[in-house]
Amino acid sequence: MKRAFALMLLVAAPTAALGQRLDAEVDCKPTKHDLVYDCRVVLKEVKSGRLVSGALLSIGADMPSMPMAHNIKPVRAEPGAAPGEYTARIELEMFGDWALKLNVRGPVRDVIVKKFSAREPDR
Amino acid sequence: MAADFAQNTLDGVMLGSAYALLALGFTLIFGVLRRANLAYGPAILLGAYAATWANLTFRPGQFVLALVTIAGATVAGAYVERLCFAPHARRTRSRDAAAIASMVASFALWMQLEELATLWLPKHLYSFPPLYDGPPLALGPLTLRVEYLAMLVCAAAACFGLHRLLSRTRFGLAVRAVVDQPDAARLAGINVPRVMLLVFALASALGGLAGYLIVAAHEQVTPMLGMWSTLKGMIAMMLGGLGSLPGAVIGGVALGLLEAHSQWLAGPQYRDLVAYLVLFALLAFRPVGLWAMLARKPAAAD
Amino acid sequence: MDEFALGVLTNIALFSFLALSAYLLLIAGEMSFGQQAFFGVGAYAAGIGTAMWGWPMPLAAAFAMALGAGTAWLVGLPTIRLRGLYFAMATLAAAEMFRILFELLHYQREIDGDLVGPDGTQGFRGIRWVLERGFEPHEYLALVTAILALVLAGFALVARSRLGARIRMVGEDPELAAVFGVDVARLKLGVVAAAGALAALGGALYAHHNTYIEPRNFDIMLGVHSLAYGLIGGLGTAAGPLLGVLIDIGLLESTRVFQGWRMVVFGGLVAVLLIVRPRGLLDEAVVNRIKRALSTR
Numbered sequence: 001m002k003r004a005f006a007l008m009l010l011v012a013a014p015t016a017a018l019g020q021r022l023d024a025e026v027d028c029k030p031t032k033h034d035l036v037y038d039c040r041v042v043l044k045e046v047k048s049g050r051l052v053s054g055a056l057l058s059i060g061a062d063m064p065s066m067p068m069a070h071n072i073k074p075v076r077a078e079p080g081a082a083p084g085e086y087t088a089r090i091e092l093e094m095f096g097d098w099a100l101k102l103n104v105r106g107p108v109r110d111v112i113v114k115k116f117s118a119r120e121p122d123r
Numbered sequence: 124m125a126a127d128f129a130q131n132t133l134d135g136v137m138l139g140s141a142y143a144l145l146a147l148g149f150t151l152i153f154g155v156l157r158r159a160n161l162a163y164g165p166a167i168l169l170g171a172y173a174a175t176w177a178n179l180t181f182r183p184g185q186f187v188l189a190l191v192t193i194a195g196a197t198v199a200g201a202y203v204e205r206l207c208f209a210p211h212a213r214r215t216r217s218r219d220a221a222a223i224a225s226m227v228a229s230f231a232l233w234m235q236l237e238e239l240a241t242l243w244l245p246k247h248l249y250s251f252p253p254l255y256d257g258p259p260l261a262l263g264p265l266t267l268r269v270e271y272l273a274m275l276v277c278a279a280a281a282c283f284g285l286h287r288l289l290s291r292t293r294f295g296l297a298v299r300a301v302v303d304q305p306d307a308a309r310l311a312g313i314n315v316p317r318v319m320l321l322v323f324a325l326a327s328a329l330g331g332l333a334g335y336l337i338v339a340a341h342e343q344v345t346p347m348l349g350m351w352s353t354l355k356g357m358i359a360m361m362l363g364g365l366g367s368l369p370g371a372v373i374g375g376v377a378l379g380l381l382e383a384h385s386q387w388l389a390g391p392q393y394r395d396l397v398a399y400l401v402l403f404a405l406l407a408f409r410p411v412g413l414w415a416m417l418a419r420k421p422a423a424a425d
Numbered sequence: 426m427d428e429f430a431l432g433v434l435t436n437i438a439l440f441s442f443l444a445l446s447a448y449l450l451l452i453a454g455e456m457s458f459g460q461q462a463f464f465g466v467g468a469y470a471a472g473i474g475t476a477m478w479g480w481p482m483p484l485a486a487a488f489a490m491a492l493g494a495g496t497a498w499l500v501g502l503p504t505i506r507l508r509g510l511y512f513a514m515a516t517l518a519a520a521e522m523f524r525i526l527f528e529l530l531h532y533q534r535e536i537d538g539d540l541v542g543p544d545g546t547q548g549f550r551g552i553r554w555v556l557e558r559g560f561e562p563h564e565y566l567a568l569v570t571a572i573l574a575l576v577l578a579g580f581a582l583v584a585r586s587r588l589g590a591r592i593r594m595v596g597e598d599p600e601l602a603a604v605f606g607v608d609v610a611r612l613k614l615g616v617v618a619a620a621g622a623l624a625a626l627g628g629a630l631y632a633h634h635n636t637y638i639e640p641r642n643f644d645i646m647l648g649v650h651s652l653a654y655g656l657i658g659g660l661g662t663a664a665g666p667l668l669g670v671l672i673d674i675g676l677l678e679s680t681r682v683f684q685g686w687r688m689v690v691f692g693g694l695v696a697v698l699l700i701v702r703p704r705g706l707l708d709e710a711v712v713n714r715i716k717r718a719l720s721t722r
Binding site (some may be wrong): 153159161206207210211219220221222223224226227228230231232233234235236237238239242350354357358361365392395396399400402403406407408410 | 451454456503504507508509510511513514515518519521522525526528529645649652653656685686687688689691692693694695696697699700703704
Binding site for chain 3 (some may be wrong): 020021023046047058060064065066067068069070071073074093094097099101103109110111113115
């Protein structure tokens with residue numbers, strides 16, 4: 001409790017922004033299992049376009065139409081072969097529109113939100 | 124311009140007849156029980172999903188699909204009545220509190236029915252066979268879709284039929300007795316819980332008919348049908364005036380006209396904005412509804 | 426605690442603001458289907474404040490609360506006389522209007538090479554104030570929980586006061602309250618504005634937790650859920666709505682015990698629960714019994 005009040009005081013004092021803003025390209029492909037997707041993420045800095053490798057990336061998801069209600073366990077992404085590239089396998093709960101939340105840690109700290117529409121395959 | 128206006132008006136009346144059909148079932152429940160059944164639309168959704176499943180499995184004719192939709196909606200509606208409305212009917216001490224409990228329970232079953240439907244048929248969209256495959260009717264420069272004409276006829280027939288049922292039959296007499304004096308009705312030997320259940324089943328069957336006509340006109344079914352039906356039925360009912368059958372038809376047609384014209388003038392986002400704005404203004408300043416304003420009398424059920 | 430557990434707890438705390446907002450109106454005898462609108466107003470206002478105007482978050486949150494109270498008051502002004510389903514539908518209509526207005530809101534500005542601000546249905550990304558101050562997830566959870574504790578303390582104070590007694594009296598029997606000299610309409614308008622401010626505070630905290638909001642966040646599902654939480658948990662105490670959120674989000678959603686059947690189980694459970702306890706688990710009778718048990722010790 002005390003700590004939280006100290007934090008509330010702390011937040012009133014502006015501190016310097018952390019590093020560069022990041023952006024991500026996210027490309028999720030369906031697998032043979034419904035609602036399981038293999039995602040490829042490329043992280044880069046917004047301004048310089050420089051690719052960001054070596055970050056710790058985790059991907060969570062929720063449904064914008066049901067905020068705060070769908071809690072998908074975030075998965076840790078593995079570094080890919082190319083610079084700035086990461087891969088992860090995500091499993092969603094239902095078809096529909098999702099917001100993927102990319103949590104970046106390590107040398108840079110950022111959160112990027114990307115929309116993703118999970119459509120059922122035509123069979 | 125005049126032709127556009129006429130066409131939009133015609134489209135609005137046709138769209139409105141779908142809303143009117145939805146509102147009739149809603150109004151029947153509200154008029155008798157004085158409670159809103161939020162699971163009304165999801166019961167319709169379940170009926171439509173049953174028909175979709177039947178269509179995928181057996182490919183039966185349209186008549187069978189209509190029956191399956193109505194039967195599915197009726198069974199689901201009766202289930203909702205047993206679990207959400209019958210147990211709260213006797214709590215006379217605090218009517219408001221019981222009405223809130225019923226409504227929230229029906230919301231809980233909304234969630235349940237919707238999830239059951241999507242567990243049954245998990246795709247986001249299913250196609251549904253069209254009611255009528257030919258070209259729309261031409262009325263001079265105007266066009267008219269046959270499916271919507273069927274809805275208009277059904278809405279008018281349902282309104283008339285319900286009116287006759289309530290005013291001319293023994294069952295109708297029992298329903299009116301339950302509405303006016305539930306305790307006296309019970310003393311007079313009327314089986315009140317049975318009347319309530321029958322009213323609910325009848326309303327859900329009407330909803331099922333509306334749902335069938337709507338999915339056959341759209342030629343597709345999505346899980347959104349449940350929420351859509353509840354909202355449109357409720358809005359049309361409120362526009363027309365709570366608990367009045369002609370009000371439900373007028374409210375439905377008014378909502379259809381409002382949507383058709385505002386969509387043409389300003390686009391789909393403004394269409395919904397205008398519909399909600401009119402509903403809000405009407406509730407705030409003339410809560411008796413359109414029918415009572417037109418007929419210059421207090422709302423029938425209040 | 427891992428990232429997932431922290432996320433769930435933060436969501437529970439954030440949802441509680443909205444559930445408390447709906448609960449406040451319920452004990453005053455009004456059922457609102459529209460509290461999600463003020464949650465949305467708060468989220469957009471605070472997001473614009475910090476991300477676009479460079480305000481510190483406490484100022485932006487205060488602005489959000491003022492705007493939430495103001496808009497709720499404006500919606501309440503013509504509708505406060507309505508009761509039951511009429512009020513519920515009027516608030517629903519108002520909330521849907523707000524959601525469509527969020528869809529029509531385009532107001533963006535370039536910050537650090539990135540376009541920031543509400544972009545209609547595309548949403549509002551880049552609400553980064555909390556992120557940029559280096560808050561860790563557990564620290565933000567502590568902050569949100571502390572604010573929620575303050576709000577609950579406020580509820581407890583009001584519940585013991587004459588004001589609290591008046592609110593419950595108006596909720597149970599407005600005619601009787603009027604006989605006892607309570608200005609029912611004025612009191613209800615005050616409650617409406619307070620509930621709006623509370624929802625907006627929750628929205629402001631939500632926007633900064635998520636860094637991204639969109640109009641669809643604030644549709645009717647959110648509002649009706651928050652209303653249902655109060656009725657499940659109980660209307661006897663402000664702990665009731667919290668219990669409701671905890672049961673749904675904490676127990677059923679996050680533990681995954683029922684997997685895809687969560688809503689089937691939860692929906693049936695709620696309907697049965699309301700038969701046994703129409704005013705929720707912690708209703709007035711239970712709360713009174715607990716109070717008596719505590720006072721005789």
